[in-house]
Amino acid sequence: MLLAKRVMLRAIERQDLDALNSWWNDPALSALLGTRRHLSAPDETEAWYDAILARVEPHEGRTYAVCATVDGRLLGTAWYGSFDAQDRNVEVGLYLGQEEDRGRGLGTETMGLLLSYLFEDLGVHKVRLLVRSDHDRAVRCYERLGFQHEGMLRHHRFFAGTHHDFMAMGMLASEHVTRGLDGTQEDTGRNR
Template identity: 30%
Template sequence: MSDFSVKPVLTGDRTVLRPFTEADAEVMAEIIEDPEVVHFTGAPSGELTLERLRSWYGTRSEQPDRLDLAVTDRATGELVGEVVLYEWDSHARSCTYRTLIGPRGRGRGLGTEATRLIVGYGFEQLGLHRIELEAYGYNARALRVYEKAGFVVEGVRREADLRDGEWVDWVIMGILDREWAALSSTAR
């Protein structure tokens, strides 16, 4: 089992996942503030100044207990979002996954490929046993992406969050190393 200190570059047909730099802060600010991103992920906690974002993205490569990678469009090099493995539990060989894709990256399969790339890296290179995530129940597009990558619904936290005056569910999904291995062997 490796830790998360190595920050790889992962290349797919449509995307390249790469370590973040401080220079990514401006584009990520636009993505994080996109109304659709806010709707499906929630508003940021605290004020997101450019200085704060530069500090955040400029230090992602120094974090040995998480893996934050920029999602870029392979054809253009444009930064379109992020994928993150975090809340690493070395004993259980598990972590949590999250992603967000901005407006210029949606509807082209970039999020699906980015999810598959980082999940594959987690199992095949880091030796993880389990990766889990939570998504709002009304985020149908994300739930489809996660299912395509092999995640299965494990449960629903009913009315777990109050959003815009309405109670909403959190869907809990997970994937195990053996499930990923079975999917990977049939995809070849």
């Protein structure tokens, strides 16, 4: 389990699957994520869960349940994957399932927690992600944590009747700064 002030990341449990299934079938959330994946049937969610359980080594990637520290309520998921052992380069992603939980700093805190784990514990060299270029809140969240803009992928994905541009963003271990929850910043001082 990874623990911050307001959020914690824990393993996905079977009891989470109903909520995850309903979020995956939310077209508004899919549009923000830029996914076409709709897991409409509970058995597809079960199959996804079985695949998650089959991943035992950290380099195989992880998907975490994001929960509120105060009461354990499930807020969403955060994940890393596509770990290349030679490049030490991973892709990350995150969502909070409900609009009322967004815009309160929880996403920034969650990604900050995941970054600390990846850089400080797993020793990755680079973390990367793709985000819809017009998704201002997500871009701002990643910028605030120190992600750099690495390039625009024009008309990268087609959904909701049109092509969408995506921004490639990335952060190197040498750029990683741990942002304290009280506003202080601590440079990890690592230069991998």
